[in-house]
Amino acid sequence: MKSKKFAKRAAALAVFLVVMLVTLFLLQRLLMPKYMSDIPEGAMVEEYYQETTDHEVIFVGDCEVYENFSPITLYEDYGITSYIRGSAQQLTWQSYYLLEDTLRYETPKVVVFNVLAMKYNEPQSEAYNRMSIDGMKMSSSKIGAIQASMTEEENMLDYIFPILRYHSRWSDLSGEDVEYMFHKDKVSHNGYYMRVDVRPADGFPEPEKLSDYTLGDKAMEYLDKMRELCEENGIELVLVKSPSLYPHWYDEWDEQIVEYADKYGLDYFNYEKMADEIGIDYNTDTYDAGLHLNLAGAEKLSKYFGEYLIENYDLTDYREDPEYAEVYAEKIRFYEEMEEAQYKELEEYGEIISY
Numbered sequence: 001m002k003s004k005k006f007a008k009r010a011a012a013l014a015v016f017l018v019v020m021l022v023t024l025f026l027l028q029r030l031l032m033p034k035y036m037s038d039i040p041e042g043a044m045v046e047e048y049y050q051e052t053t054d055h056e057v058i059f060v061g062d063c064e065v066y067e068n069f070s071p072i073t074l075y076e077d078y079g080i081t082s083y084i085r086g087s088a089q090q091l092t093w094q095s096y097y098l099l100e101d102t103l104r105y106e107t108p109k110v111v112v113f114n115v116l117a118m119k120y121n122e123p124q125s126e127a128y129n130r131m132s133i134d135g136m137k138m139s140s141s142k143i144g145a146i147q148a149s150m151t152e153e154e155n156m157l158d159y160i161f162p163i164l165r166y167h168s169r170w171s172d173l174s175g176e177d178v179e180y181m182f183h184k185d186k187v188s189h190n191g192y193y194m195r196v197d198v199r200p201a202d203g204f205p206e207p208e209k210l211s212d213y214t215l216g217d218k219a220m221e222y223l224d225k226m227r228e229l230c231e232e233n234g235i236e237l238v239l240v241k242s243p244s245l246y247p248h249w250y251d252e253w254d255e256q257i258v259e260y261a262d263k264y265g266l267d268y269f270n271y272e273k274m275a276d277e278i279g280i281d282y283n284t285d286t287y288d289a290g291l292h293l294n295l296a297g298a299e300k301l302s303k304y305f306g307e308y309l310i311e312n313y314d315l316t317d318y319r320e321d322p323e324y325a326e327v328y329a330e331k332i333r334f335y336e337e338m339e340e341a342q343y344k345e346l347e348e349y350g351e352i353i354s355y
């Protein structure tokens with residue numbers, strides 16, 4: 001009799017625990033930010049896991065990669081398969097752990113890192129941390145990214161169990177939170193964030209003088225770790241400074257990257273200084289007055305960079321591969337449809353309102 005009562009209680013407890021866990025899971029899915037119509041950049045990190053084919057070139061870095069390089073252009077013009085594992089204000093250690101995470105799924109031939117993040121040597125803000133980390137699948141790489149990125153006010157459990165962080169978000173919920181509980185629309189093109197609008201470059205304040213131009217120890221440590229990870233896996237690391245007019249990239253910083261690249265035999269390209277050679281026109285090729293490139297500018301930079309890649313690395317022309325050709329035909333269709341939709345919005349509303 002006692003054994004039957006115990007079995008019933010154990011079964012009831014098991015059912016209760018399952019119901020509680022399912023409820024918590026559903027609440028977490030509901031309460032976590034969806035990053036669809038609002039700040040779509042926050043949805044891009046997790047889109048990588050939907051990929052069905054490998055990539056020979058992986059970009060890591062901040063908005064200066066995911067807004068300035070077009071993987072679809074690299075494929076259409078050169079047959080290069082690439083993906084941008086970028087996020088807003090992605091810090092150097094976050095780039096390292098996203099690269100480490102990527103190597104769990106594939107081994108590219110080339111990794112491209114944008115060096116603007118080297119200006120930061122400490123965690124910056126939870127909001128930006130979340131856009132880089134929340135979309136990562138749980139792994140030792142994600143744990144490492146959390147540990148390296150947390151500000152003093154943050155804690156590990158809030159990242160591992162996001163409901164602890166977002167439990168009070170009830171007042172901010174909208175229909176979008178319900179609509180995108182279990183699926184999200186694609187917002188990027190292999191990690192590229194498209195904008196076709198044009199806002200010519202405007203004046204920027206004079207850059208302030210710094211008391212110390214030395215790039216920080218933590219940033220340099222993770223650049224070393226990234227280089228060593230690439231060496232261990234037979235990957236070529238390429239450093240770039242994407243073209244932009246703001247924030248200011250000091251010559252003193254640039255000299256340190258040049259010295260580092262020379263020391264370890266890495267290619268480094270400061271495309272900010274090569275804008276004229278690339279054909280970048282800041283009157284027509286930027287959508288936010290010179291901070292980032294629009295579609296026209298990104299395609300120019302991608303064609304220029306793609307020519308270098310195809311001439312200097314043993315990359316495959318995947319336009320000749322039927323499997324990749326089929327996958328990329330769908331990607332190109334989505335790319336062209338978004339381009340057309342954005343131009344239509346500009347014509348109808350005078351601005352882009354959906355992206």
